[in-house]
């Protein structure tokens with residue numbers, strides 16, 4: 526059975542490729558992750574005192590959008606409200622827990638959306654569906670869902686076009702009737718082109734749901750290629766990943782990813798045709814922490830070396846080319862690219878390091894037609910290869926001393 530054609534909004538979302546996830550809220554001031562109130566059982570009254578000290582003085586939508594661009598990203602997904610129930614926007618009186626009632630005073634969602642727009646970055650909004658500090662969540666389900674819809678309606682009507690909404694929390698009450706139909710109708714009414722996502726959580730990665738959903742999620746799990754044959758609608762895929770083990774900033778979490786790891790995760794996401802949404806928890810005041818910023822700038826450099834924002838890492842799609850191990854191929858506008866992993870530097874045994882698979886022949890299948898040439902994108906070096914039917918053996922050379930691009934990409938001509 527053939528796969529359906531993606532709606533234009535879904536196709537456009539897939540081409541965004543790489544995005545920045547930002548978890549920012551009252552918890553950012555505590556610096557122990559976004560679940561801190563729940564994990565430490567902090568009473569609401571005490572926890573919400575953090576509203577009196579919420580200044581967000583370093584939060585700048587424009588700066589965040591510039592940073593995302595520098596990282597080679599095309600979109601940002603920012604928490605308009607997380608499980609703590611605090612909103613980064615003016616809820617127009619729907620909630621007392623909003624940014625207009627803090628020393629910050631500014632509508633941060635407005636600032637964010639304007640900043641993104643100015644920099645050509647697509648603004649998306651994460652919105653919790655579960656709420657620890659809204660009593661109606663436990664005591665008045667109908668009233669709570671109405672509050673949720675009204676909250677979303679404000680987001681959909683106050684700031685012009687938004688890229689999409691990313692819901693999270695339905696997994697907290699799997700048996701409940703979340704009335705998704707009505708919630709999504711609010712979005713479709715005001716923002717027909719917005720992407721709708723509803724995180725299925727770590728336990729149900731890649732699971733499809735309501736027909737309005739435009740992308741499945743892979744929370745901290747490597748996406749698998751999606752089989753859309755016979756599906757009623759083409760659904761995109763997105764993996765979201767933390768830099769350490771928390772989404773909100775956690776000052777004592779030293780278990781941070783390297784740029785190499787992020788480059789690999791990005792490549793493996795694109796291998797499955799999925800986006801990578803890489804998370805950072807901004808500081809208490811709303812700035813990007815230095816380590817994560819520096820690491821993602823390295824990833825941005827890698828992307829620049831591989832065609833930049835018009836390149837294969839955004840428009841490239843799976844095309845049936847498979848390699849051995851983690852190697853794979855993508856097609857971008859009729860040009861094929863082979864991704865070679867686990868290479869090592871070559872030329873001197875003193876500096877070659879611990880070999881992984883190293884340089885040498887790499888076999889790819891599914892390479893149709895006659896290939897005329899192959900060259901590394903990072904250096905332009907021409908590569909030897911043998912082709913027999915749809916099987917191509919690429920004689921991968923190692924990194925020249927002084928370089929290591931983690932994943933090496935050969936462009937076929």
Ligand code: GLC
Nearest residue numbers: 559560693724726744765772
């Ligand atoms: C989980 C967590 C949440 C985080 C989300 C991001 O569902 O509950 O804190 O925002 O994952 O994917």
